[in-house]
Amino acid sequence: MKAARYALTLLLCGLAADAAAAPLDEPLKPLPDVPKQDSARVKLGRQLFNDPRLSTNNTLSCASCHQLDKGGADTRAFSQGFDGQPLPVNTPSVFNARLNFRQFWDGRVETLEEQSDKVITSPHEMGSSWDTVVQRLSDDPGYRQGFGAAYPDAVTKANIQNALASYERTLATPDSRFDQYLKGNTEILTLDEKYGYQRFKDYGCIACHQGVNIGGNMFQKFGVFGDYIADRGNPTEADQGRFNVTGDEADRAVFKVPSLRNVALTAPYFHDGSAPTLERAVDVMFKYQLGRMPSDEDKALIIQFLKTLSGHWEDTP
Amino acid sequence: MMNVSRRASLLLVGLIAVVLASILVFLYLKSNSEQTTTYTESRDLIRQIKQQDSLWENEILKARVAISHNYDPLVSPMNEMNRLWQRFDSMEADHGRNDPGKWEDAHGGFLKAMEEKTRLVERFKSHNALLRNSLAFLPTAEDDIQVQLASLSDLDKLQMQNIATDTYDLLLSALEFAQVTSADKAADIEVGLSKLAVNAQRLPADFQTPIKIVSNHIGLILREQPIVNELLEQIEAIPSAERLDNITNLLDLDQQQAEKVNRQYHFYLLVFSVLLMLSLLWLAISLIRSFAEINRINSALQTANEVLEQRVEERTQELKNAQSELLDSARQAGMAEIATNVLHNVGNVLNSVNISSDLIARKLRASKTQGLGKAMQMINEHPDDLGHFLTQDDKGKLLPGYLNQLVGAIAAEQQEMVDELNQMNKSVDHIKDIVATQQSYAGANSLAEPLYISQMLEDALRMNAGALTRHHVTVVKEYGDVPQVMGDKHRLLLILINLISNAKYAMSDLNNRPRTITLGARVVDDNFLEISVKDDGEGIAPENMTRIFAHGFTTRKEGHGFGLHSCALAAIEMNGHLTAHSDGPGLGALFTLQIPLIKVTEDA
Numbered sequence: 001m002k003a004a005r006y007a008l009t010l011l012l013c014g015l016a017a018d019a020a021a022a023p024l025d026e027p028l029k030p031l032p033d034v035p036k037q038d039s040a041r042v043k044l045g046r047q048l049f050n051d052p053r054l055s056t057n058n059t060l061s062c063a064s065c066h067q068l069d070k071g072g073a074d075t076r077a078f079s080q081g082f083d084g085q086p087l088p089v090n091t092p093s094v095f096n097a098r099l100n101f102r103q104f105w106d107g108r109v110e111t112l113e114e115q116s117d118k119v120i121t122s123p124h125e126m127g128s129s130w131d132t133v134v135q136r137l138s139d140d141p142g143y144r145q146g147f148g149a150a151y152p153d154a155v156t157k158a159n160i161q162n163a164l165a166s167y168e169r170t171l172a173t174p175d176s177r178f179d180q181y182l183k184g185n186t187e188i189l190t191l192d193e194k195y196g197y198q199r200f201k202d203y204g205c206i207a208c209h210q211g212v213n214i215g216g217n218m219f220q221k222f223g224v225f226g227d228y229i230a231d232r233g234n235p236t237e238a239d240q241g242r243f244n245v246t247g248d249e250a251d252r253a254v255f256k257v258p259s260l261r262n263v264a265l266t267a268p269y270f271h272d273g274s275a276p277t278l279e280r281a282v283d284v285m286f287k288y289q290l291g292r293m294p295s296d297e298d299k300a301l302i303i304q305f306l307k308t309l310s311g312h313w314e315d316t317p
Numbered sequence: 318m319m320n321v322s323r324r325a326s327l328l329l330v331g332l333i334a335v336v337l338a339s340i341l342v343f344l345y346l347k348s349n350s351e352q353t354t355t356y357t358e359s360r361d362l363i364r365q366i367k368q369q370d371s372l373w374e375n376e377i378l379k380a381r382v383a384i385s386h387n388y389d390p391l392v393s394p395m396n397e398m399n400r401l402w403q404r405f406d407s408m409e410a411d412h413g414r415n416d417p418g419k420w421e422d423a424h425g426g427f428l429k430a431m432e433e434k435t436r437l438v439e440r441f442k443s444h445n446a447l448l449r450n451s452l453a454f455l456p457t458a459e460d461d462i463q464v465q466l467a468s469l470s471d472l473d474k475l476q477m478q479n480i481a482t483d484t485y486d487l488l489l490s491a492l493e494f495a496q497v498t499s500a501d502k503a504a505d506i507e508v509g510l511s512k513l514a515v516n517a518q519r520l521p522a523d524f525q526t527p528i529k530i531v532s533n534h535i536g537l538i539l540r541e542q543p544i545v546n547e548l549l550e551q552i553e554a555i556p557s558a559e560r561l562d563n564i565t566n567l568l569d570l571d572q573q574q575a576e577k578v579n580r581q582y583h584f585y586l587l588v589f590s591v592l593l594m595l596s597l598l599w600l601a602i603s604l605i606r607s608f609a610e611i612n613r614i615n616s617a618l619q620t621a622n623e624v625l626e627q628r629v630e631e632r633t634q635e636l637k638n639a640q641s642e643l644l645d646s647a648r649q650a651g652m653a654e655i656a657t658n659v660l661h662n663v664g665n666v667l668n669s670v671n672i673s674s675d676l677i678a679r680k681l682r683a684s685k686t687q688g689l690g691k692a693m694q695m696i697n698e699h700p701d702d703l704g705h706f707l708t709q710d711d712k713g714k715l716l717p718g719y720l721n722q723l724v725g726a727i728a729a730e731q732q733e734m735v736d737e738l739n740q741m742n743k744s745v746d747h748i749k750d751i752v753a754t755q756q757s758y759a760g761a762n763s764l765a766e767p768l769y770i771s772q773m774l775e776d777a778l779r780m781n782a783g784a785l786t787r788h789h790v791t792v793v794k795e796y797g798d799v800p801q802v803m804g805d806k807h808r809l810l811l812i813l814i815n816l817i818s819n820a821k822y823a824m825s826d827l828n829n830r831p832r833t834i835t836l837g838a839r840v841v842d843d844n845f846l847e848i849s850v851k852d853d854g855e856g857i858a859p860e861n862m863t864r865i866f867a868h869g870f871t872t873r874k875e876g877h878g879f880g881l882h883s884c885a886l887a888a889i890e891m892n893g894h895l896t897a898h899s900d901g902p903g904l905g906a907l908f909t910l911q912i913p914l915i916k917v918t919e920d921a
Binding site: 027028204207211217225248 | 439
C-alpha cells in the first residue's frame with residue numbers, strides 16, 4: 001500500500017516534470033494560511049498590542065516583550081515585568097502562536113484570548129486589572145469609536161481579548177525556506193540542509209518537534225536522560241513546569257514542547273533562557289532529551305537545518 | 318325572552334369557538350417540532366463527537382504502533398470535539414430536558430471522561446514519543462557497539478562473541494518487551510543490562526559511552542513501555558463512548574417522550590378541531606336560521622306596516638270627516654247663534670210694533686166717529702123738518718156746532734193714527750233690515766267684496782245688541798282711518814261675533830266695575846288690517862295661552878271648544894292670523910285679528 005503510494009508519488013512527480021511539485025508527505029507540515037480575520041478587529045488588536053495602557057503603570061505593551069522584529073520575543077533570558085523585575089520564564093515567540101495546542105510554557109490555557117487575560121492581570125507581567133484597562137480604553141474616543149464600529153457592544157473585556165487574539169492570529173511567518181521545500185520546492189534547500197533535516201529525523205528530534213508548528217503540539221519532560229534543572233542549579237518554582245498547573249507528580253518539570261519555527265531568531269532558549277545559543281540548546285537537547293552524543297558534523301548539519309525554519313513577517317497595517 | 322336566550326346561546330357558542338381556536342393555537346405551538354429539530358441536531362453533534370473520539374483513538378493507536386510521527390492529528394480531534402461540544406452545550410442550554418438530574422450526570426460524566434482522557438492522551442504523547450524514539454534508536458545503538466566490537470582484534474574471540482551475543486540478546490529482549498510487556502521479559506532485560514554492565518568493564522574505555530547510552534535507552538524502554546501500555550489501557554478504559562451513548566440515550570428518551578407528548582397533542586388537536594368544526598357548523602346553522610327568522614319577521618313587519626298605513630289613512634279620513642262634520646256643526650251653531658240674535662232683535666222691534674197696533678186699536682175703539690153716527694141719526698129722525706129742526710129744535714140747534722167740533726176731533730184722531738202707523742212702518746222696515754242682514758250672511762261662501770270695517774263691526778254689535786244691553790256692556794269704539802277694503806264678510810262677521818260674544822261671556826262674572834268692550838280697527842304698515850277686541854274680564858291663564866285655539870278647548874260649561882278654533886281657521890283661510898294676549902287671570906284679554914290689507918281700487 002505504502003509502496004504503491006510512493007510509486008504513485010514518483011509517477012506524479014515524473015508527470016509533473018518541472019512544474020510546481022507535489023507537497024511532500026513528511027512528519028513536518030508547511031505553515032497553513034492564516035484564517036480570515038475581521039480587518040477592523042485586527043486593526044484594533046494591533047493598536048492594543050502596542051498600547052502600554054494595558055499595563056498598570058503604562059510602561060509595558062505586549063510588543064515590549066514580543067518584539068516583532070526580534071522573532072516575536074525579546075533577547076533577554078527573562079523579560080522585565082511592569083515593575084522592572086525579571087519574569088519567572090523566558091518569553092516565547094508570539095509568531096505562529098495560534099498553532100500551539102496550548103499557550104504558555106506550562107500550557108495553562110488553550111486559547112490566545114485566555115492568554116492575554118493571564119498576562120494583563122498577572123501581578124508580575126502587566127499587573128493590571130480589567131476594570132482599569134476597560135476604563136482607560138473607554139476614555140479614549142478613538143478606541144470607543146473603533147470598538148463601536150467593530151463590535152455590537154462597546155469596549156469590554158471580551159472584545160479587547162478578541163481584538164488582541166484576532167491580531168495575534170495574523171502574526172504568522174510564512175515562506176520559510178523549509179516550508180517551500182515541504183511544499184515541493186526541493187531545490188530550495190542545500191544538500192547540507194537536507195542532510196540536517198535527515199539527522200533531525202534520525203536522532204529523534206522529530207519525536208517531539210513535529211506537526212505544522214514543528215513543536216507546540218505536546219508536553220514533554222525536560223530532562224529525560226538526567227536532571228537538567230539540578231545540573232543547572234538554583235531550581236525555581238517555574239522549573240516545576242506543568243506540575244504548577246495540575247499538581248500531578250508525573251507533570252513535574254514537564255513543559256510544552258516549543259515550536260522550532262524561527263528558532264534561529266529567538267535566542268536565548270528554554271523556559272529559563274539558560275541556553276544562550278542554538279548550539280548550546282542543541283547540545284542540551286541531545287544530552288538530556290535524546291540521551292545521545294551526535295558527531296560535531298551532525299550537530300552542525302542539524303543547526304543548518306534549523307536555520308531554514310525562519311519565515312518572513314511583514315507589518316502590513 | 319326567546320330572543321335573549323338565543324342571543325346568549327349564540328354568544329356562548331361563539332365564545333366556545335374562540336376558546337377552542339386558542340386551544341388549537343396553543344396546542345399547535347406546543348406540538349411544534351422545535352424539539353425535534355434540536356434533537357436531530359443534538360444527536361448529530363453527539364454522533365460527530367463520537368466520530369472524532371474514535372478518530373482520536375485511532376490516531377492514538379497509530380502513534381502507538383509508530384505509523385505516525387506527527388502528533389497534530391492527536392490534537393485536532395480534541396479541539397474539534399471541544400468545538401462540537403460547545404455547540405451542543407449552547408444549544409442544549411436553551412432547551413430544557415425532562416430529567417435535569419440525569420442530564421447533568423450525563424453531561425458531567427462526559428466532561429469528566431474527556432478531561433481524564435485528555436490528560437492521559439497528553440501523557441501518552443510524552444511517554445510514547447520517548448519510547449518510540451528509544452526503540453527506533455536501539456538497533457543503531459546496538460550496531461554502534463557491534464561495529465566497535467568487530468573492530469577490536471586484541472580481545473579473546475570467544476569472549477567477544479559472548480559480549481556480542483549478550484548485547485544482541487538484550488536488544489532482542491528490549492524489542493520483545495516492547496511487543497509483549499511481561500514481568501519475565503522485564504527480568505530478562507534486567508539480567509541483560511547487568512550482563513552488559515559486567516561486559517563493559519572488560520571492554521576498553523571508549524566502549525563505556527555507547528554502552529551507557531544503550532543501557533540508558535533500554536532502561537527508558539523498560540521504564541516507559543509499561544507506562545505507555547498502562548496509559549493506553551487507561552485511555553481505552555475511559556468510557557467516553559459510553560458517556561456519549563448515555564447522552565444519546567437520554568436524547569432518545571426525551572425525544573420519545575416528546576413524541577409521545579406530540580402524539581397526545583396531535584390527538585388533542587384532532588379532538589379540538591372536530592369540536593371547533595362542530596361549533597362552527599352549529600353557528601352557521603343558527604346564523605342561517607336567524608337569517609330566515611329575520612327575513613320572516615321582516616316581511617311580517619312589512620305587511621303589518623302596510624296594514625297600519627291603511628288603517629292610519631282610514632282613521633285620518635275618518636278624522637277629516639269628523640272635522641268637517643264638526644266644522645259644519647260649528648257653522649250651523651254659529652248660524653243658529655246669528656239666527657237667535659236676529660230673532661231676538663226682531664222680537665224687540667215686534668214689541669214696538671205691537672204697542673203701536675194696540676194704540677191704534679184703542680184709538681179706533683174710542684174714536685169720535687161714533688158721535689158722527691148719533692148726529693146723523695138725529696138728522697135722519699127729522700127728514701121733513703130738517704130745516705126746522707136745525708133751526709128750531711133745542712137739540713137741533715146744537716147740531717151744527719157739534720159737527721164742527723167733531724170734524725176737528727176726527728182730524729186730530731186721524732193724525733195720531735197716521736203717526737202711529739208710520740212708527741209701525743218703521744219698525745217693520747227694521748225687521749226687514751234685520752232679516753235681510755241675516756239672509757245676506759247665512760250660508761255665504763268665501764267671497765271677497767268691498768266693505769267698510771266699521772260697518773262690519775256695527776253689524777256684529779247689532780247682532781249681539783240684545784245680549785250686550787242685557788249685560789250692561791259699554792262698547793268703546795276706537796276706529797282708525799280705515800279705507801274700504803276687499804274682505805270676506807261672512808268670515809269676518811263670524812270672527813267678530815265670536816270675539817264679541819267671548820268678550821261678553823268673559824265679563825259675565827264681573828260685578829265690581831263697569832263692563833267695557835273696546836273695539837279697534839287700524840291699518841298696520843300699510844299692509845295689514847288689524848282688528849282688536851279687548852275686554853277687561855277674567856283673562857287667560859298662562860298655561861292655557863298656548864291651547865286656547867286648539868280644537869275642543871273651552872273654559873265654559875256649555876262651550877263646544879271650537880269657537881276660537883274656527884275663528885283661527887277662518888283667519889288662516891283669509892291669509893291672516895288671530896292672536897291672543899292676556900296679562901294673566903283677572904286682567905282681561907286682547908284678541909287681535911290681522912288680515913292682509915286689500916284696498917278697493919278707487920272709483921272702480
